[in-house]
Amino acid sequence: MEKIITLSSDFGKQTQGIGNMEGVIYGINPHTRVIHLMHGIPAFDLMAAARTMETVYHMPVGFHVCVVDPDVGTTRKGVIIKVKRGDYLIGPDNGCLMTAPRLLGGIERVVEITNEKFMIRPVSPIFHGRHIFAPAAAHLSRGESMDSFGKELNPAELVSAPYGEAVLAEKKIHAEIIHVHHFGSLHFNILHSVWESAGFEPGKKVRLTWKQGKGVLPVTNTFGEVAQGQPLIMKDDYQRIEAAVNQGSFAQKYGLGVGDKITIEGL
Amino acid sequence: MEKIITLSSDFGKQTQGIGNMEGVIYGINPHTRVIHLMHGIPAFDLMAAARTMETVYHMPVGFHVCVVDPDVGTTRKGVIIKVKRGDYLIGPDNGCLMTAPRLLGGIERVVEITNEKFMIRPVSPIFHGRHIFAPAAAHLSRGESMDSFGKELNPAELVSAPYGEAVLAEKKIHAEIIHVHHFGSLHFNILHSVWESAGFEPGKKVRLTWKQGKGVLPVTNTFGEVAQGQPLIMKDDYQRIEAAVNQGSFAQKYGLGVGDKITIEGL
Amino acid sequence: MEKIITLSSDFGKQTQGIGNMEGVIYGINPHTRVIHLMHGIPAFDLMAAARTMETVYHMPVGFHVCVVDPDVGTTRKGVIIKVKRGDYLIGPDNGCLMTAPRLLGGIERVVEITNEKFMIRPVSPIFHGRHIFAPAAAHLSRGESMDSFGKELNPAELVSAPYGEAVLAEKKIHAEIIHVHHFGSLHFNILHSVWESAGFEPGKKVRLTWKQGKGVLPVTNTFGEVAQGQPLIMKDDYQRIEAAVNQGSFAQKYGLGVGDKITIEGL
Numbered sequence: 001m002e003k004i005i006t007l008s009s010d011f012g013k014q015t016q017g018i019g020n021m022e023g024v025i026y027g028i029n030p031h032t033r034v035i036h037l038m039h040g041i042p043a044f045d046l047m048a049a050a051r052t053m054e055t056v057y058h059m060p061v062g063f064h065v066c067v068v069d070p071d072v073g074t075t076r077k078g079v080i081i082k083v084k085r086g087d088y089l090i091g092p093d094n095g096c097l098m099t100a101p102r103l104l105g106g107i108e109r110v111v112e113i114t115n116e117k118f119m120i121r122p123v124s125p126i127f128h129g130r131h132i133f134a135p136a137a138a139h140l141s142r143g144e145s146m147d148s149f150g151k152e153l154n155p156a157e158l159v160s161a162p163y164g165e166a167v168l169a170e171k172k173i174h175a176e177i178i179h180v181h182h183f184g185s186l187h188f189n190i191l192h193s194v195w196e197s198a199g200f201e202p203g204k205k206v207r208l209t210w211k212q213g214k215g216v217l218p219v220t221n222t223f224g225e226v227a228q229g230q231p232l233i234m235k236d237d238y239q240r241i242e243a244a245v246n247q248g249s250f251a252q253k254y255g256l257g258v259g260d261k262i263t264i265e266g267l
Numbered sequence: 268m269e270k271i272i273t274l275s276s277d278f279g280k281q282t283q284g285i286g287n288m289e290g291v292i293y294g295i296n297p298h299t300r301v302i303h304l305m306h307g308i309p310a311f312d313l314m315a316a317a318r319t320m321e322t323v324y325h326m327p328v329g330f331h332v333c334v335v336d337p338d339v340g341t342t343r344k345g346v347i348i349k350v351k352r353g354d355y356l357i358g359p360d361n362g363c364l365m366t367a368p369r370l371l372g373g374i375e376r377v378v379e380i381t382n383e384k385f386m387i388r389p390v391s392p393i394f395h396g397r398h399i400f401a402p403a404a405a406h407l408s409r410g411e412s413m414d415s416f417g418k419e420l421n422p423a424e425l426v427s428a429p430y431g432e433a434v435l436a437e438k439k440i441h442a443e444i445i446h447v448h449h450f451g452s453l454h455f456n457i458l459h460s461v462w463e464s465a466g467f468e469p470g471k472k473v474r475l476t477w478k479q480g481k482g483v484l485p486v487t488n489t490f491g492e493v494a495q496g497q498p499l500i501m502k503d504d505y506q507r508i509e510a511a512v513n514q515g516s517f518a519q520k521y522g523l524g525v526g527d528k529i530t531i532e533g534l
Numbered sequence: 535m536e537k538i539i540t541l542s543s544d545f546g547k548q549t550q551g552i553g554n555m556e557g558v559i560y561g562i563n564p565h566t567r568v569i570h571l572m573h574g575i576p577a578f579d580l581m582a583a584a585r586t587m588e589t590v591y592h593m594p595v596g597f598h599v600c601v602v603d604p605d606v607g608t609t610r611k612g613v614i615i616k617v618k619r620g621d622y623l624i625g626p627d628n629g630c631l632m633t634a635p636r637l638l639g640g641i642e643r644v645v646e647i648t649n650e651k652f653m654i655r656p657v658s659p660i661f662h663g664r665h666i667f668a669p670a671a672a673h674l675s676r677g678e679s680m681d682s683f684g685k686e687l688n689p690a691e692l693v694s695a696p697y698g699e700a701v702l703a704e705k706k707i708h709a710e711i712i713h714v715h716h717f718g719s720l721h722f723n724i725l726h727s728v729w730e731s732a733g734f735e736p737g738k739k740v741r742l743t744w745k746q747g748k749g750v751l752p753v754t755n756t757f758g759e760v761a762q763g764q765p766l767i768m769k770d771d772y773q774r775i776e777a778a779v780n781q782g783s784f785a786q787k788y789g790l791g792v793g794d795k796i797t798i799e800g801l
Contacts, residue, residue, distance in 0.1 A: 001297050006286060012574065012716050016589045017771075019540060019571030023593035026567060030535045033293060037286030040279065043717055044781050055283045058397065059290035070781055073756025125756040127771035130592065182279050183310055222340025222392040237284075237394035247311050247337055268564050273553060300560060304553030307546065322550045325664065326557035449546050450577055489607025489659040504551075504661035514578055514604055 002033040003141040004062030008052050009129060010041040011067070017127060021065075021134040024120060028138035035059070040182070044070040046162040047258055049096035051179045051187065055238050056087060057103040063137040064100070066091035067129035078113040078132050079153065080146050088140050090133050098161035103239060107155045114150035166190040168198050173264045175241070180258055184249020188262065190241040198266065205267045206233060208243070210260055216267065217243060233264075269300040270408040271329030275319050276396060277308040278334070284394060288332075288401040291387060295405035302326070307449070311337040313429040314525055316363035318446045318454065322505050323354060324370040330404040331367070333358035334396035345380040345399050346420065347413050355407050357400050365428035370506060374422045381417035433457040435465050440531040442508070444523060451516020453523055457508040457531075465533065472534040473500060475510070477527055483534065484510060500531075536567040537675040538596030542586050543663060544575040545601070551661060555599075555668040558654060562672035569593070574716070578604040580696040581792055583630035585713045585721065589772050590621060591637040597671040598634070600625035601663035612647040612666050613687065614680050622674050624667050632695035637773060641689045648684035700724040702732050707798045709775070711790060718783020720790055724775040724798075732800065739801045740767060742777070744794055750801065751777060767798075 005025055011017050022034045037059070038052045049068035056064045069076075069092045077093040084105025089097040090113075101107045113132055116123070118139045120131040136149060166175035166189045173194065179187040200206055204219045217233040218226060223246045226232045231250060236242035243250050251257060272292055278284050289301045304326070305319045316335035323331045336343075336359045344360040351372030356364040357380075368374045380399055383390070385406045387398040403416060433442035433456045440461065446454040467473055471486045484500040485493060490513045493499045498517060503509035510517050518524060539559055545551050556568045571593070572586045583602035590598045603610075603626045611627040618639025623631040624647075635641045647666055650657070652673045654665040670683060700709035700723045707728065713721040734740055736755045742748060751767040752760060757780045760766045765784060770776035777784050785791060 004290070004293060006290070008283070008286075015574070015716050016542070016572040016586050019542075019569050020589055020592040022569045023538070023540070023571075026538060026569070027594040030567070033297070035286050035289045035293070037290075038283040040282070052283050055287055058287040060294040071758050074758035124771040126768070130771065182282050224338050224341035234393070237391040237397065271557070271560060273557070275550070275553075300564070302553050302556045302560070304557075305550040307549070319550050322554055325554040327561040449549050491605050491608035501660070504658040504664065 002031050004035060004060050005032050005137045005141055006035045006037040006056060006059055006062060006064045008037045008041065009039050009067040010043045010045065011039050017130060020130050024130055024134045025138040028135055029142045032138065032141050041068055044068065045258065046094055046096050047178050050099040050162050053089065053097060053100040054103055056100055061086045063088045063090060063141050065133045065137050066096045067133060068096050069128060072128050073125035078128060079110055079158065080113060080136060080149055081110050082108045082146060084108050090136050093159050095159045095162045098158065109146065110153045110155050110158065111146050112150040112153050115148060118149060163189045166194055168194055171265060173198055175262050175264060177256060177258050177260045177262065180251045184251040185242050185244035186250050186256055187236055188241045192235050192239055195235065195241050200266060206264050207267055209263045210256065213254065215254065269298050271302060271327050272299050272404045272408055273302045273304040273323060273326055273329060273331045275304045275308065275332065276306050276334040277310045277312065278306050284397060287397050291397055291401050292405040295402055296409045299405065299408050308335055311335065312525065313361055313363050314445050317366040317429050320356065320364060320367040321370055323367055328353045330355045330357060330408050332400045332404050333363045334400060335363050336395060339395050340392035345395060346377055346425065347380060347403060347416055348377050349375045349413060351375050357404050360426050362426045362429045365425065376413065377420045377422050377425065378413050379417040379420050382415060385416060430456045433461055435461055438532060440465055442529050442531060444525050444527045444529065447518045447525055451518040452509045452511035453517050454503055455508045455529065459502050459506055462502065462508050467533060473531050474534055476530045477523065480521065482521065536565050538569060538594050539566050539671045539675055540569045540571040540590060540593055540596060540598045542571045542575065542599065543573050543601040544577045544579065545573050551664060554664050558664055558668045559672040562669055563676045566672065566675050575602055578602065579792065580628055580630050581712050584633040584696050587623065587631060587634040588637055590634055595620045597622045597624060597675050599667045599671045600630045601667060602630050603662060606662050607659035612662060613644055613692065614647060614670060614683055615644050616642045616680060618642050624671050627693050629693045629696045632692065644687040644689050644692065645680050646684040646687050649682060652683060697723045700728055702728055705799060707732055709796050709798060711792050711794045711796065714785045714792055718785040719776050719778035720784050721770055722775045722796065726769050726773050729769065729775050734800060740798050741801055743797045744790065747788065749788065
């Protein structure tokens with residue numbers, strides 16, 4: 001069975017960097033299956049990157065590379081994070097890898113990538129995806145020990161995740177928008193379990209309050225429970241909560257975006 | 268030889284759902300080749316989805332999944348359609364799968380997908396692509412009988428295709444725009460055979476009439492037979508008729524889009 | 535080990551043509567690995583196409599197809615170019631394949647593709663990617679001799695590359711913009727070796743002069759050496775020189791685009 005290597009980036013389809021990374025991997029280990037998890041992460045958007053990496057819990061156990069890397073070539077570290085489920089997360093130490101472990105059993109070990117033996121040389125100071133991270137995934141997938149890549153780091157030394165977890169306090173959830181979907185839905189840093197604790201069940205209504213406005217939304221199971229063009233809020237498809245407009249864009253309708261803070265309370 | 272599974276959707280590259288579907292398939296059957304047929308179908312556009320699915324006749328016989336699914340989570344059915352060429356079409360019963368059989372020998376059998384044994388559970392009410400359709404394709408590709416998935420349906424019970432076939436009457440073709448191409452060409456629901464019956468051969472001219480306008484176009488074999496910026500009409504590359512501007516956008520030039528009705532007559 | 539076939543085009547993700555080409559290849563030779571190198575080349579942009587094809591030097595030796603083909607269906611030839619590294623470049627004779635050999639040891643042999651035995655018939659006059667170029671790559675990857683496809687051509691007969699190489703004269707480099715990156719960086723037709731000859735080392739400054747303006751930029755190794763929003767110039771990640779704004783768009787800031795001429799001199 002081929003090993004799974006997933007690639008995520010903010011490259012869109014506007015760069016050959018994606019194909020280059022796949023080529024480099026294949027050159028090192030042809031017995032892999034490269035899956036392009038997501039290359040439409042908005043440029044330099046660590047929050048969206050972290051949110052994408054959360055979804056690797058839907059993938060088979062494998063080697064997951066994230067290249068959203070605004071500080072490439074500076075002193076920021078490159079890291080390999082092994083999680084308890086058995087996956088390896090590979091990328092820059094800028095927080096983009098730090099949310100996925102919450103859904104994969106937690107961090108087991110971390111090493112810094114410094115051994116040039118496993119890099120494509122000369123190492124480009126501006127494209128570590130091709131020269132360091134994709135090769136690291138390929139070498140790991142061949143059975144190379146993570147300790148060969150560099151010294152162990154204490155997980156507490158790593159740059160923290162770009163978002164925390166929403167909390168329920170005095171029957172209100174204090175949340176943050178962590179992603180705006182292609183179709184314009186907003187996704188919050190609210191786990192399904194926190195939503196359930198708040199008792200916001202389908203059939204009820206909730207009030208959302210943000211800096212410049214507020215709105216009342218029905219809690220539903222899916223989009224089609226409201227008329228076309230109407231808003232709703234529900235569990236999304238990757239363990240978090242989503243506000244959407246049926247066949248429309250919630251983000252456009254309400255002028256909200258990544259990083260905005262929202263308070264949600266029952267009615 | 269690995270089995271072919273194709274995936275088509277309206278996800279663009281803005282969502283990890285595409286990578287998630289490939290991961291789920293690989294987890295169920297690693298002996299498959301997943302081909303991303305088309306993920307740039309405009310959001311919720313069943314007409315464009317149906318047009319994309321027609322092109323599977325260029326693919327090897329396989330398992331073809333379409334996830335353009337505005338009614339996900341409602342009472343709309345999920346279906347497997349076996350066609351006479353040997354392919355299986357898998358997706359929502361909303362018409363998006365109903366044009367492809369016209370080019371694949373016709374429908375042989377249909378079953379509804381209801382057996383939860385072949386779904387990723389808990390089943391997301393908003394992403395059947397990942398939880399129902401991609402897994403169904405993967406299980407079918409392992410040799411699972413389509414009858415294991417649910418009860419047989421009469422094809423006549425299914426939601427019909429989003430477009431019919433253009434007809435030739437009194438020397439005029441009454442057609443509909445079913446797709447606007449990336450480059451701005453318009454594609455009509457006119458089969459090559461209907462075009463040939465009308466006698467609209469390269470070298471002749473035709474008049475197009477629509478609600479707000481009309482135009483005369485040369486019939487050509489390819490783009491480069493007219494000067495850059497000039498319009499033309501010809502057989503497209505997937506059995507239908509296309510109006511284009513050489514190295515330009517016909518859709519922009521004439522303000523036409525999907526669903527518009529056009530009458531075409533010879534000059 | 536599977537053979538590598540790479541596909542590059544200006545199709546974006548807005549067309550099923552990409553999936554169709556992969557399906558056609560798989561139907562001819564299932565023992566291949568298709569890598570989508572780049573499908574976001576701007577429509578009909580031969581300069582960007584040529585620049586993309588240069589990056590195949592990062593790929594394993596293989597069969598590299600380029601479908602940026604504004605003259606499809608006219609008298610323009612289809613060609614197979616074998617380069618000294620061992621790769622085969624396949625596509626239209628419009629210059630898009632002519633820069634890559636500079637980085638792959640030079641051209642070894644060229645043949646015209648005329649043998650219909652290796653085409654999907656009837657040959658579409660408007661989609662040679664699917665009917666001629668992808669099949670040619672698949673047949674070559676099975677071991678078919680390039681001489682089976684048609685007669686040998688003299689490389690000097692081919693349409694020349696859409697850009698030459700920037701030259702250093704009187705301590706100034708006379709360059710051209712050959713690509714605007716997704717993030718808005720500009721890439722010039724300046725090889726790293728020419729840049730080094732000019733002595734434009736990191737830490738120094740250079741003046742850029744173009745038709746409507748000029749600017750002074752620091753030479754750096756990477757983006758993060760200047761503050762966010764500030765411009766810089768450096769070696770890019772594929773053997774050429776790049777002007778960028780740290781986490782911003784140089785192209786937008788200065789209103790420059792593909793084809794613009796720039797003179798660069800030291801300060």
